[in-house]
Amino acid sequence: MNLFEKIFNYQVLARLEDSGTFMITSHERAWLKTMLDHPAAIEAFTAETLDKLRSLLEQDQRMNTSDHLLEKAKSTEGQVYHPLLRPLRRHITNTSGICITYQLKRGQVLSEQSGLPYKLEYSMVKKEWYLLWYHLRRRAFMRTRLNSIVTVSTESIPTEKAELILAHVARTLDSRKSDVVIEIVREYNQELSRILYAFSCFEKDVAYDEEQDTYHVKVSLPGDEMEFLLSKIRFLGKRVRVIEGNYLKRRMLEASTKALERYGADYT
Amino acid sequence: MAKESFDKEIQYLRMLTLTSGAYNRQQFAERLGISVHTFDKTIKKLKTIVNTTYQQLAPGQEKQVSESIRYSYYESIDPLLLFIFRAKSVKESESYRISLLLAAMSEEALTTMELMDICCRDLNPDLPLPDEKTIRADLKYLEEVGVIKREAGTRPFRYRLHNDLIQQLSDEELYDLYDYVDVMANTQVPSVQGYLLRDGLKKHLARNQVEKQVIEPFLYKYHYYSRILDEAHLFTLLRAIRNRRKVCFLYFSPKAEKSYASQNTNPLFERDHEGKVEQTLPLKIIYDHQYGRWYLLSNGREGVRKYRMEGITQLEETEAVSEELWDKKSSELAEKIKYSWLIDTGRPVTVRARFFNPGEMEPNFIRNRVLLQGQWGQIIEENDDFFVYEITVNGTFEIKPWLRSFGSSCEIVEPIQLRREMIAEWKEIQAYYEPVRENI
Numbered sequence: 001m002n003l004f005e006k007i008f009n010y011q012v013l014a015r016l017e018d019s020g021t022f023m024i025t026s027h028e029r030a031w032l033k034t035m036l037d038h039p040a041a042i043e044a045f046t047a048e049t050l051d052k053l054r055s056l057l058e059q060d061q062r063m064n065t066s067d068h069l070l071e072k073a074k075s076t077e078g079q080v081y082h083p084l085l086r087p088l089r090r091h092i093t094n095t096s097g098i099c100i101t102y103q104l105k106r107g108q109v110l111s112e113q114s115g116l117p118y119k120l121e122y123s124m125v126k127k128e129w130y131l132l133w134y135h136l137r138r139r140a141f142m143r144t145r146l147n148s149i150v151t152v153s154t155e156s157i158p159t160e161k162a163e164l165i166l167a168h169v170a171r172t173l174d175s176r177k178s179d180v181v182i183e184i185v186r187e188y189n190q191e192l193s194r195i196l197y198a199f200s201c202f203e204k205d206v207a208y209d210e211e212q213d214t215y216h217v218k219v220s221l222p223g224d225e226m227e228f229l230l231s232k233i234r235f236l237g238k239r240v241r242v243i244e245g246n247y248l249k250r251r252m253l254e255a256s257t258k259a260l261e262r263y264g265a266d267y268t
Numbered sequence: 269m270a271k272e273s274f275d276k277e278i279q280y281l282r283m284l285t286l287t288s289g290a291y292n293r294q295q296f297a298e299r300l301g302i303s304v305h306t307f308d309k310t311i312k313k314l315k316t317i318v319n320t321t322y323q324q325l326a327p328g329q330e331k332q333v334s335e336s337i338r339y340s341y342y343e344s345i346d347p348l349l350l351f352i353f354r355a356k357s358v359k360e361s362e363s364y365r366i367s368l369l370l371a372a373m374s375e376e377a378l379t380t381m382e383l384m385d386i387c388c389r390d391l392n393p394d395l396p397l398p399d400e401k402t403i404r405a406d407l408k409y410l411e412e413v414g415v416i417k418r419e420a421g422t423r424p425f426r427y428r429l430h431n432d433l434i435q436q437l438s439d440e441e442l443y444d445l446y447d448y449v450d451v452m453a454n455t456q457v458p459s460v461q462g463y464l465l466r467d468g469l470k471k472h473l474a475r476n477q478v479e480k481q482v483i484e485p486f487l488y489k490y491h492y493y494s495r496i497l498d499e500a501h502l503f504t505l506l507r508a509i510r511n512r513r514k515v516c517f518l519y520f521s522p523k524a525e526k527s528y529a530s531q532n533t534n535p536l537f538e539r540d541h542e543g544k545v546e547q548t549l550p551l552k553i554i555y556d557h558q559y560g561r562w563y564l565l566s567n568g569r570e571g572v573r574k575y576r577m578e579g580i581t582q583l584e585e586t587e588a589v590s591e592e593l594w595d596k597k598s599s600e601l602a603e604k605i606k607y608s609w610l611i612d613t614g615r616p617v618t619v620r621a622r623f624f625n626p627g628e629m630e631p632n633f634i635r636n637r638v639l640l641q642g643q644w645g646q647i648i649e650e651n652d653d654f655f656v657y658e659i660t661v662n663g664t665f666e667i668k669p670w671l672r673s674f675g676s677s678c679e680i681v682e683p684i685q686l687r688r689e690m691i692a693e694w695k696e697i698q699a700y701y702e703p704v705r706e707n708i
Contacts, residue, residue, distance in 0.1 A: 235670065
């Protein structure tokens, strides 16, 4: 199997698009057939559709990468699909409102809240699905674990109102981000690639000062997600230093001070 | 003609995604080991592909490559770097012909001669008309890649588009399929074929609906989107492994300053480059979830060899080895990496760490994270205040960053050497922030 095939060429694709032709290669079918073996497939399709798909792919090969491909430092894969994804994606597609009952962190249950769902978000770190929705009465942006949802049903919402809310959501989400600047400590420039890989999952800009031979990484992210960035910074340890962002600096000082206290006598 | 390679483009895209905005043309060219002129040519080619791939752009709205692949969490819904897998060159006449043939075969099953007639009728008269041999070669290729199917029956054979997958599913089922492909391509490896399928399904769904609906309800948080660049070599390497063949490549260690060297056809012009020609027997591919990087583990003259996939260029399969030899080397390697946190094949050590529970009020996110990410390690002791985690790993180098990422919630107990190192590092880190204590 070669990924660089004529059939995937951009001009061929553009012309097929013009004529409205759908084509699928054996590479893609082999990938799909392999993925259908994953337990998540059972949550993703009705039994009837899954049977249909399997019989349609009967003649195809599996990809069989797993014999020679090993994944390391992988989290336990708790949840790839969730039974609520199918109904919730339909609510989102139809721009319909929801009436939702869900559990809070400490076990308390909030009943029948009205809202408008707009995205389903998977955390690659926690391996869990979340529903992003707008709480109508509280006018708040909500993020609820699908596992915490007790019940959810359709509730009508006027189209104009839904559209206004979605536009408001789109405008607001981006503006809630803030910037943090991290310097790669020059002695570790040799490890540049590794360090930049660690930051490659963020929205970022990198600046290089040729004279000083120094890199600065500006990361943009919402305030409530600083915890994850902090864990990355601690992960990289002395290779990086926060140079803009007082909250992070304070937290790093706190972490190092407290860590040293843990080590007690050994430290002094 | 030399086999078309995309090493240079991939190296550039990787550098661009990692160092977003840091380098100018000159600096890029230097680091890629090519001239500014070649660099400009590469960019021009990529720009054409990007702008054709994302056709919805109005004229004058064409984007620079660097802009198009700028990652933004809420907006980068489509895989940014997928377009590189659209780069294989095809002559213009061929791209017209292939797409015309496929469109024709989507309506009904046709014979070679009928397809010839269609080409004569519908192809732009300015383009050279194909002969029967060309059409036969096209059909053979299309059948090989599984896009068309030969119908049962006698000569002359009829061919039709192999697209039962969408013909036989209802719209409702196609949405389920699209969602599944989207989720699996984003959360599993390898992904490129999944992303290609996702792209095809997305266009198909968009064509068939009257109202433009949201067909992309999913977001993936903290996702290593550039990992697909390394899949370019993945299948070549997997094939070599299956065929028990050695491979040969020019390797640039990621620590080297340059990451590509032009492949000069005339040896007189061969420049010195820092890459090193390696010949090695591939045994295993590793994907590291911690950084989103790929490795090749192989057997060379010196024993186990480890390569970062991103440093591999001009990859080629070479001689085969015996099944016995491969089996022997492969089981030796399996034994050596049994306790690798990532790929370290050093001496196994037992690491013991004490993790402190957060206050009673919160769910125990520390414990949850250790259980989720701690690989084969075990919790061997537990009380209200802390728990002790134990793991046997090859060397402490690779697990150290993970342990450190827990900050003051983790205290290394053993080995004593690691405990000392961690203390020293926290001291240094504290020193980074200490002077500004008053200001923060």
